[in-house]
Amino acid sequence: EAGVAQSPRYKIIEKRQSVAFWCNPISGHATLYWYQQILGQGPKLLIQFQNNGVVDDSQLPKDRFSAERLKGVDSTLKIQPAKLEDSAVYLCASSQLTSGRYEQYFGPGTRLTVT
Amino acid sequence: AQTVTQSQPEMSVQEAETVTLSCTYDTSESDYYLFWYKQPPSRQMILVIRQEAYKQQNATENRFSVNFQKAAKSFSLKISDSQLGDAAMYFCAYRRRDGSEKLVFGKGTKLTVNP
Numbered sequence: 001e002a003g004v005a006q007s008p009r010y011k012i013i014e015k016r017q018s019v020a021f022w023c024n025p026i027s028g029h030a031t032l033y034w035y036q037q038i039l040g041q042g043p044k045l046l047i048q049f050q051n052n053g054v055v056d057d058s059q060l061p062k063d064r065f066s067a068e069r070l071k072g073v074d075s076t077l078k079i080q081p082a083k084l085e086d087s088a089v090y091l092c093a094s095s096q097l098t099s100g101r102y103e104q105y106f107g108p109g110t111r112l113t114v115t
Numbered sequence: 116a117q118t119v120t121q122s123q124p125e126m127s128v129q130e131a132e133t134v135t136l137s138c139t140y141d142t143s144e145s146d147y148y149l150f151w152y153k154q155p156p157s158r159q160m161i162l163v164i165r166q167e168a169y170k171q172q173n174a175t176e177n178r179f180s181v182n183f184q185k186a187a188k189s190f191s192l193k194i195s196d197s198q199l200g201d202a203a204m205y206f207c208a209y210r211r212r213d214g215s216e217k218l219v220f221g222k223g224t225k226l227t228v229n230p
Contacts (some may be wrong), residue, residue: 004158033217042119042206042220043160058216091160104218106160 002026004107006092018080021110025073025094031055032069033104034077035091040056043091049075079112087114117142119209121221128197129229135182136192136224138207146212149183149190154223155203163205166190168212194226202228 005024012021025032030051035043046065048056051072060067064083069075079086089109095102118141119128128134140149142220151163162230164185173181178198207221 040222042208042222043218044220048217091163101164103165108159 004105005093006107006110008089009108010111010113012115013082013086015029015114016081018078019082019112020076020078021090023073023075023077023092023093023107025092026105027048029094029105030072031095031097031102032075033093033095034067034075037089037091037109039088046077046090050080053111055068082112082114084114087112117144117205117209117211117219119219119221121207121224123224124222125227127226127227127229128194130199131196133193133195134197134226136194136205136226138190138192138221140188140190140207140209142188142209144211146148148210148212149181150204150208150210150218151181151190151192152208152220153180153201153203154206155200159207164192197228199228199230202226 007022010099011019026066034046034050036046037043045059047067048070052069089111091109092107093104095104120139122137135150137198147168149166152160153163154160164174164179164181166181173183178195180193204225206223208218210218
């Protein structure tokens with residue numbers, strides 16, 4: 001079974017530029033998560049999708065971050081414009097359903113450096 | 116709001132010995148899940164072990180076991196017969212049992228295994 005795929009693995013941009021990350025979840029997984037992991041901290045949920053609908057985006061900085069999951073499969077996370085404090089690893093995860101009894105499987109992450 | 120605290124930023128253990136990683140959490144809920152995740156350097160996060168709060172029996176997975184103390188809100192991870200491949204960041208996480216509540220992570224403990 002293929003795991004969660006993410007691209008790119010690394011990205012370096014200057015502040016005020018825009019950037020997009022892509023995630024392909026495990027086939028058949030209805031729930032998709034985007035996490036932000038700042039160096040030295042645990043992951044923090046940015047947004048959670050159930051199929052193509054948003055379940056929780058309470059911690060997404062909506063003035064600069066946006067995410068979509070068209071057709072309930074792949075997802076993209078965009079930052080525009082980027083700030084220095086956005087430097088982090090962005091993790092995508094998926095699970096069969098939303099309930100806590102379903103394991104979340106994580107992708108390898110995209111390491112973003114904003115200079 | 117739920118919080119997860121890992122008070123040991125770094126731990127080290129000799130190969131083949133046993134190490135215990137600590138985690139405490141704060142919640143007003145009675146039914147929830149607790150997790151330990153492993154994140155090797157530059158590799159993706161994987162689930163090590165899961166505990167359901169309503170179960171009194173401590174979860175075990177091969178060399179990994181937990182000591183779940185619900186009243187004390189403590190959830191420690193014991194790694195027996197430590198191996199070089201156990202070296203990683205370990206994150207403790209909490210999630211409500213039902214609904215779409217997010218995973219709440221601690222800041223992590225970096226485990227070094229010395230040969």
